[in-house]
Amino acid sequence: MQEDLSRKKFLQYTAIAGAATLLGSLESFASTVSPAKLRVGIIGCGSVSNRYIPHLQTSSLVEIVSLCDIKYDRALAQKKQYNLTAATYPDIDAMLQGVPFDLLVTITDMQAHGMLNKKALQAGKHVWSEKPMANSYAEGKALLDLASSKKLRLWGAPAVVNSPQFAFMSKTLQAGKLGRVASAHGQYGHTGPTWSAFFYEKGGGSMPDLGVYNIATLTGLLGPAKSVMAMTSIVNPERTVDDKGKVKVEAEDNAHILLEHEKGAISHIMCGFNYFDPHGHEAKGQTLHSIQIFGDYGNMRLIGYDWEPLGVYLDN
Numbered sequence: 001m002q003e004d005l006s007r008k009k010f011l012q013y014t015a016i017a018g019a020a021t022l023l024g025s026l027e028s029f030a031s032t033v034s035p036a037k038l039r040v041g042i043i044g045c046g047s048v049s050n051r052y053i054p055h056l057q058t059s060s061l062v063e064i065v066s067l068c069d070i071k072y073d074r075a076l077a078q079k080k081q082y083n084l085t086a087a088t089y090p091d092i093d094a095m096l097q098g099v100p101f102d103l104l105v106t107i108t109d110m111q112a113h114g115m116l117n118k119k120a121l122q123a124g125k126h127v128w129s130e131k132p133m134a135n136s137y138a139e140g141k142a143l144l145d146l147a148s149s150k151k152l153r154l155w156g157a158p159a160v161v162n163s164p165q166f167a168f169m170s171k172t173l174q175a176g177k178l179g180r181v182a183s184a185h186g187q188y189g190h191t192g193p194t195w196s197a198f199f200y201e202k203g204g205g206s207m208p209d210l211g212v213y214n215i216a217t218l219t220g221l222l223g224p225a226k227s228v229m230a231m232t233s234i235v236n237p238e239r240t241v242d243d244k245g246k247v248k249v250e251a252e253d254n255a256h257i258l259l260e261h262e263k264g265a266i267s268h269i270m271c272g273f274n275y276f277d278p279h280g281h282e283a284k285g286q287t288l289h290s291i292q293i294f295g296d297y298g299n300m301r302l303i304g305y306d307w308e309p310l311g312v313y314l315d316n
């Protein structure tokens with residue numbers, strides 16, 4: 001690891017590097033806003049809110065003032081579960097007209113992100129959005145333009161480039177320690193979410209849910225993609241999920257993506273909802289690598305998943 005990173009600090013980073021690595025970004029931002037505490041509204045009180053809410057509660061610079069879910073009982077349940085004083089709402093319009101807040105944290109079904117983020121920006125709120133921040137390139141670009149025109153901040157998960165392991169890999173590459181970089185590979189999969197149908201409905205899929213982590217890591221390390229090719233398929237045409245029972249799978253659940261970066265480097269990402277992993281969805285205790293980078297002087301592997309990296313092997 002980097003020489004200037006103490007073991008204690010490294011372990012602290014690693015412990016918080018899950019779905020909700022937003023605090024690092026938000027705390028430096030919070031110190032610039034007035035009033036001193038950043039007032040946060042959370043929309044979507046499902047599975048991942050159980051990571052976001054306690055994580056946000058650890059900061060003295062952040063206050064959760066508003067909770068919203070179209071399944072309103074979920075907003076009420078999370079308020080009680082986490083002992084919050086927040087106001088609760090059953091839809092975005094009521095939320096935006098209710099208790100004032102500075103930043104919307106969007107953690108709903110993927111298909112609703114673009115619409116909700118747009119409404120929040122239009123109402124003058126900063127936005128932190130789970131992936132994807134929008135459902136098409138055009139919608140995402142329009143959101144960014146809207147945020148810039150209103151001098152608002154727009155963050156999009158995943159925050160994989162914030163880890164010290166990523167910083168180490170990036171510095172290693174920039175120092176030329178791998179020589180000429182030719183190829184890279186990323187993989188992320190499990191046997192698929194069991195709680196909500198949206199992952200399998202139109203606009204869902206393994207790419208926006210899982211592949212996006214590796215895409216962010218590999219474009220972060222090797223630079224933007226100049227061209228992209230992908231092949232996708234549906235391996236399991238029917239799923240049983242908690243919220244809707246048996247559903248037909250409409251979005252891909254198996255994807256391979258090729259990215260062309262600068263100077264001839266090519267990376268490959270595979271993701272899917274049909275990957276057996278003995279470490280499960282949470283990947284606790286994972287010891288295998290999920291990212292590999294090959295150059296003509298050396299190669300590098302990221303151990304564990306890029307959203308909870310455990311270390312880096314460097315051979316050169």
Ligand SMILES: NC(=O)c1ccc[n+]([C@@H]2O[C@H](COP(=O)([O-])OP(=O)(O)OC[C@H]3O[C@@H](n4cnc5c(N)ncnc54)[C@H](O)[C@@H]3O)[C@@H](O)[C@H]2O)c1
Nearest residue numbers: 019044045046047048069070071107108109112130131196
């Ligand atoms: N669950 C995880 O471990 C995890 C990890 C990282 C990222 N994510 C991302 O977080 C997001 C949410 O995933 P989840 O697993 O928590 O899903 P979930 O189904 O458990 O929760 C989503 C919640 O959003 C609510 N919702 C949907 N549309 C809404 C709308 N228009 N207004 C208000 N509320 C609305 C739903 O009623 C539901 O309670 C997804 O983008 C997912 O990719 C999830």
